[in-house]
Amino acid sequence: GIQVEQSPPDLILQEGANSTLRCNFSDSVNNLQWFHQNPWGQLINLFYIPSGTKQNGRLSATTVATERYSLLYISSSQTTDSGVYFCAVVHMYSGGGADGLTFGKGTHLIIQP
Amino acid sequence: NAGVTQTPKFQVLKTGQSMTLQCAQDMNHNSMYWYRQDPGMGLRLIYYSASEGTTDKGEVPNGYNVSRLNKREFSLRLESAAPSQTSVYFCASSGAGGEAFFGQGTRLTVV
Numbered sequence: 001g002i003q004v005e006q007s008p009p010d011l012i013l014q015e016g017a018n019s020t021l022r023c024n025f026s027d028s029v030n031n032l033q034w035f036h037q038n039p040w041g042q043l044i045n046l047f048y049i050p051s052g053t054k055q056n057g058r059l060s061a062t063t064v065a066t067e068r069y070s071l072l073y074i075s076s077s078q079t080t081d082s083g084v085y086f087c088a089v090v091h092m093y094s095g096g097g098a099d100g101l102t103f104g105k106g107t108h109l110i111i112q113p
Numbered sequence: 114n115a116g117v118t119q120t121p122k123f124q125v126l127k128t129g130q131s132m133t134l135q136c137a138q139d140m141n142h143n144s145m146y147w148y149r150q151d152p153g154m155g156l157r158l159i160y161y162s163a164s165e166g167t168t169d170k171g172e173v174p175n176g177y178n179v180s181r182l183n184k185r186e187f188s189l190r191l192e193s194a195a196p197s198q199t200s201v202y203f204c205a206s207s208g209a210g211g212e213a214f215f216g217q218g219t220r221l222t223v224v
Contacts, residue, residue, distance in 0.1 A: 103155030
């Protein structure tokens with residue numbers, strides 16, 4: 001199946017810093033999502049971005065599907081940004097079928113005040 | 114708009130007991146999914162249902178069964194719980210647009 005690798009696995013920053021999280025995937029995808037899992041375990045949708053660039057406030061994401069990677073940018077970090085960030089993809093098989101999202105192992109982000 | 118609702122939120126089982134996790138979505142989505150999340154790992158797909166009346170195995174289906182009761186509801190059953198099934202379980206749904214939405218999770222402990 002498709003492989004999803006996220007880097008870095010852990011990241012500790014001071015409040016106000018900027019960060020870039022990376023997601024590499026091993027095959028073509030027709031769906032890519034970024035999630036934030038907060039300290040209470042809730043999965044929050046950040047971006048649905050199979051290709052192109054999107055921005056939402058201090059967060060933005062870019063997916064270059066032809067080169068099989070996506071980047072999540074967080075600017076002016078706040079303590080509430082702490083948690084785990086997951087990249088997840090859907091690979092469409094040649095027969096037209098697809099199963100669910102395949103997740104990376106996540107980037108654990110800690111923002112210190 | 115509740116989105117994806119899972120019950121229960123927490124459960125403790127003894128080894129060998131059975132239970133059913135319930136999931137319902139109100140977004141009129143065709144596809145529904147069950148995932149498990151273990152410490153330090155991403156989510157892994159247990160079973161999914163691409164449409165009402167169909168179910169398929171995911172990456173880790175052993176020890177589980179599912180039922181797509183109707184378009185709204187997708188349940189996950191553990192027939193004989195084992196300590197290895199201690200995990201956090203998430204239900205999700207997606208529609209024609211492709212974006213998936215997740216429930217709040219069920220924390221299951223098997224002792």
